[in-house]
Amino acid sequence: MGSGHGTELNLTLKVWRQKNSKASGSFETHQLTGISTDMSFLEMFDVLNEKLISEGKEAIAFDHDCREGICGMCSMYINGRPHGPKQGVTTCQLHMRSFKNGDTIVVEPWRSAAFPVIKDLAVDRSAFDRIIASGGYVSVNTGNAQDANNILIPKTDADEAFGAAACIGCGACVAACKNSSAMLFVSAKVSQLALLPQGQVERKERVKKMVAQMDEEGFGNCTNTGACEAECPKGISIENIARMNRELMSANIK
């Protein structure tokens, strides 16, 4: 911001407002003028919120933390897509230069029975935490840590595990999926541990428990539309979902 290179936009913003998880909620329209194209999407919201506060109105609640694409908090469903029109980015990494002067932008919270709205655009994603708690851990030896090079890991496995571990738990996969399925998230977490030697002890139990918890939370079923993969800001592949299906089948057979 402030480089002076950007142009300015006038926009119409339609934002979902909802008092709490019990209230029904509705859209609120705001006219914004002089929004710099250098601003991030969240900075645009900051500007709007400052205006609302100075007018004595209540600021729009939205989640955010790192503002650099690593925490996964900034859940906004923008013009029909999680994290807006660009692929491979979170909302905080989306800039106003992705929009045109005069655009109307519709912003909604993630919609899923398992992600109830707390207020406005903020949703409760603790369902993900409970899935992790149900099985996303490994056993470790007590005593001194052994030399890392003692455990050999094939390069391809390390790469795939690392790719899966890039998941930031943002929930865009759930938001994008027409079934509100959490398969991409859960499969990334299952894969990351199933691929590495450290994850072998709980391998079978883990996949069973995490999938059971996922179902209990009320996420939908995967029908392989691939929307999750296309919208995931971290490029998590649905190959992980196939791996989880495999893991679950072999865990159930045993």
Next chain:
Amino acid sequence: MGSTGLFLVSFLIVHVSINSLIFLNDSGESFNAGAHFMAHNPVIRIVEIGLFAGLIAHIVQAWVLTNENKKARPVGYAMVDGAANSSWYSRSMGVLGSLLLIFLVVHLGNFWLPTKQAVFAHEEHNTFENMKQVFSQWYFVLLYLVGVIALCYHLLHGFQSAFQSLGMNHKKYTPSIKKFGIWFSIIVCILFAAMPLTMFLGIIK
């Protein structure tokens, strides 16, 4: 869904192969011989029961899945840009499947039922004449074309999707499975579509 779907695909292969005998244009001689075999062979009779069971299982699974998935998003979005991240047919499997079911009821009424009645009455059923008669009516031809198009899109997503559900996604093999699925869907559906069309137009007599 995947395993029952693939099972039904295996039936499609048999069905399209035997029916393609009409393209020999031998007044249905080869085709009727094939149809007779399918209607009277005891092994096929048992397989037929399995086929209906597979079909019902596929429908029941779809029903349960759809209901669960609807419950998973009680409040929908005001704006959805589905085309940005997935194909319309992958998102419309329920609608396509329902169309197929309607088609199937009519289709069974057109052919399966008369064949069964003939078998029980110990009469010889001329399935080729049966086909010619049905496909002389334009509205049946139209309905069959709609059914075949629905089948094509259902398969375009369903074929490769089944492998993914069964845990088979591999950098080396999946692109070939996907390509095969596309060709399979298109070829099977062109063959099926050609049957009512060629008969209606009097090319196959």
